[in-house]
Amino acid sequence: MEKILxxxxxxxxxxxxxxxxxxxxxxxxxxxLYKPLLxxxxxxxxxxxxxxxxxxxxxxxxxxxxxxxxxxxxxxxxEARGLIEEATKNANQIIAQAHTKASKDIEEMLKKxxxxxxxxxxxxxxxxxxxxxxxxxxAMEKVTGKVLTEKDQKELIAKTVKDL
Amino acid sequence: xxxxxxxKKQIDLAVKxxxxxxxxxxxKALEFLKLFKQLPEAIQALSLYKKGLERELNKxxxxxxxxTPLSQGEIKKISDKMKSLYTIYSIHHTINPGLLGGxxxxxGDEILDDSLEAKxxxxxxxxxx
Numbered sequence: 001m002e003k004i005l006x007x008x009x010x011x012x013x014x015x016x017x018x019x020x021x022x023x024x025x026x027x028x029x030x031x032x033l034y035k036p037l038l039x040x041x042x043x044x045x046x047x048x049x050x051x052x053x054x055x056x057x058x059x060x061x062x063x064x065x066x067x068x069x070x071x072x073x074x075x076x077x078x079e080a081r082g083l084i085e086e087a088t089k090n091a092n093q094i095i096a097q098a099h100t101k102a103s104k105d106i107e108e109m110l111k112k113x114x115x116x117x118x119x120x121x122x123x124x125x126x127x128x129x130x131x132x133x134x135x136x137x138x139a140m141e142k143v144t145g146k147v148l149t150e151k152d153q154k155e156l157i158a159k160t161v162k163d164l
Numbered sequence: 165x166x167x168x169x170x171x172k173k174q175i176d177l178a179v180k181x182x183x184x185x186x187x188x189x190x191x192k193a194l195e196f197l198k199l200f201k202q203l204p205e206a207i208q209a210l211s212l213y214k215k216g217l218e219r220e221l222n223k224x225x226x227x228x229x230x231x232t233p234l235s236q237g238e239i240k241k242i243s244d245k246m247k248s249l250y251t252i253y254s255i256h257h258t259i260n261p262g263l264l265g266g267x268x269x270x271x272g273d274e275i276l277d278d279s280l281e282a283k284x285x286x287x288x289x290x291x292x293x
Contacts, residue, residue, distance in 0.1 A: 126292070133291035140284045144264045148280075153232045153265055160267040160278040161238065164245040 167208050175200070175209060179216030186224045186251045193217065223272040224253040231263040231279070246271065 005012060148156075167175075178200075182193045200209040226246050228239060234257060243255050250271050260268070263279035270276075 129292045133288040136291060137284050137288040140287070141264060141281075144280055144284075145261075148265050150232065156265045156280070157230060157232075157234065157238060157267055161241050161245065163278065164242065164269070164276065 167205055167212065171203075171205065171209065172212065175212050175216060178213060179220055182217060183220055186220075187253050188217070188221060221254075224251050225271065226250075226252045226255045227270040228255065228257045229260045229263060229268040229270075229279075230257070231259070231261055231265050233259055242267070242269065250274075 002012075178196045182189055182196060196213060197210065200206060200213055203209050226243060228234065228242055234242075239255065239257055243252060246252055246269065252271065263281045264284070265280035266278045266283075268275065268277045268279050268282070
């Protein structure tokens with residue numbers, strides 16, 4: 001074994017020393033470099049994972065909000081359509097009522113006007129008749145006094161006495 | 165001064181008592197006049213009594229109105245006809261040219277108007293209505 005090692009130029013003592021050095025170096029590296037580095041990497045990994053998770057959650061919330069928004073928008077549209085339909089219906093109804101009332105008012109006004117004209121015509125006729133009656137009576141009174149003779153007067157009295 | 169109901173009733177009774185079968189009993193009427201004269205409300209009482217007497221007298225008084233004068237014969241004819249229908253104690257004849265012709269006879273509240281004026285009024289009313 002010593003011959004083999006000597007053939008290959010290996011000094012066992014040096015090899016042992018180098019191995020010991022290597023182990024010490026390995027220990028130091030592991031203790032002061034790899035461990036903190038791994039810890040930082042682990043933390044970073046966790047942070048990234050957390051961020052990704054949060055991003056997913058945000059995305060999910062965003063999607064939900066978007067869906068809700070769409071839903072509410074659809075509801076609002078439906079409601080608005082309903083309101084517009086109702087308003088149109090009401091407006092049509094009001095217009096129809098206004099038309100009916102206007103027609104009725106016009107009809108009533110016409111009726112009143114006709115009635116007034118009728119009354120005025122009747123009044124005029126009455127007044128005319130009154131005046132005509134007065135004229136006829138006056139004319140008859142004037143004529144009678146001149147036309148009737150004493151004989152006529154006596155005959156009238158005789159007739160009245162007979163009729164009593 | 166206003167007359168009370170009681171006195172008005174008594175005056176009405178006095179008016180009725182002043183007539184015998186529709187004819188005025190002057191003696192009784194004078195007695196009532198004297199009696200009402202003594203009342204504190206004499207003027208009102210006498211006025212009411214007078215109105216009552218006139219009303220009652222009108223019931224038996226024939227008033228004949230004509231446009232021209234009537235002869236005695238005509239008045240008699242009218243009075244005879246009316247006496248067959250009403251109790252008549254006196255007759256008044258008045259001339260009213262406004263009647264134009266014919267006669268108007270009144271007794272109490274009854275009026276028989278056969279004058280030309282009434283006929284013209286009837287024609288006027290017929291035209292107006």
